[in-house]
Amino acid sequence: MRVALKCECDCVVLRNSPGSTNYPEIVGLNQACTLYSATPGAETVDGASSISAGYSLNVRELWGRDFVVLLGWFLFYQIVRVLLIEYLNGSYERADVAIFRKEDYETKALNETLKERQETREKNRDVVTPVQKRTLPDRKAFTWENANYIVPVPSAVPVGKTTALDVLARRKNIGMVTGDMLVGGKPLDVSFVRNTAYAEQMDVHEGAATVR
Numbered sequence: 001m002r003v004a005l006k007c008e009c010d011c012v013v014l015r016n017s018p019g020s021t022n023y024p025e026i027v028g029l030n031q032a033c034t035l036y037s038a039t040p041g042a043e044t045v046d047g048a049s050s051i052s053a054g055y056s057l058n059v060r061e062l063w064g065r066d067f068v069v070l071l072g073w074f075l076f077y078q079i080v081r082v083l084l085i086e087y088l089n090g091s092y093e094r095a096d097v098a099i100f101r102k103e104d105y106e107t108k109a110l111n112e113t114l115k116e117r118q119e120t121r122e123k124n125r126d127v128v129t130p131v132q133k134r135t136l137p138d139r140k141a142f143t144w145e146n147a148n149y150i151v152p153v154p155s156a157v158p159v160g161k162t163t164a165l166d167v168l169a170r171r172k173n174i175g176m177v178t179g180d181m182l183v184g185g186k187p188l189d190v191s192f193v194r195n196t197a198y199a200e201q202m203d204v205h206e207g208a209a210t211v212r
Contacts, residue, residue, distance in 0.1 A: 003047030007033035140184030144168060147179035169196045 005011075013032050032038070035045045036054035048059040103111070149167045151174065166172050168181065170193045181188055 004044045005035055005047055005050055006044050007035060007038060007042070011035050142168075142181075142183050143185075144179060144181040147177070147181060149175055149177055151175035169193065 011034050013034055032040065033042070033045065035050055037049040037052070038045045051057050051059060101107075147167065149163065149172065163172075167177055170177075170181075170188065183192065
């Protein structure tokens, strides 16, 4: 502890009465200091020694007591917090709080049913079931090659996924579209535009929405 207590004024015996200057303000040869662990003739007293002699406290052990006090307060607040969460229903009104309720009779019955189904699936996993051959329907594939979309230089048409899909779906009426676009190896007819659709996902949308 780097605190030095100075022996002066009320800590000095003999000391001057009001208006008197018979004795020096600091400890002299015929005076004594009343602080704990003071040595004769010394003008200062070590703070750690004074606390140890007067209050039986070891300064080097104070951190341990402080740690115990902090730990006690921490445990106290945690206990209060747990009790409030357990018995104060107002904390359940928030939408971001996950509530783990105790298992009641209905929930227990549902869990038992789910457990039985899982065990049944585990038993039937090794059972070989004959697979029937299914013929896939004949679907025509849409292919394209060297598809280009030509627009004037100062055009405001963006270049991205949406523009590419609009070009392939023949929805663009600005600019010139070149290249080969085939369905089942045949050129596109007039009905292609009416029969073709896609779900467009906008770049800016709400966090809960995925497709608009």
